Amino acid sequence: MPAHVEDKDVLLEMEQAAARSKKVYDNRIVTFAPLYAAISVLMTVCIAGFRRSNAAAHRRKLDMAEIEREVRFLRPIGHKRLIVVYGEHPQTDVDYIAATIQAIAAVE
16 A cells, blocks of 8 residues: 555655755766675664564674775766665764765765
């Protein structure tokens, strides 16, 4: 069953957001390369449970040097936009997220 919005104020807000997005992207399809900074961190205990049933996966979070290497790898092959993915876990707190964003922004 498709979701729909009955609240007229929320619907108007969504329409306005879509119009702003169209001004930026026009009718292009824009893709984002995923950078998995910490989605694999202790997924067996991850609050979100993202693939925690996969016991064979190696689980850890990336350090800042690894984040920078990932960005340096993705840019030359044409990825201009990243979506950074984190696991819901105490090890990926706001300080870690802020540090990774700063590391990504610092890569030339």
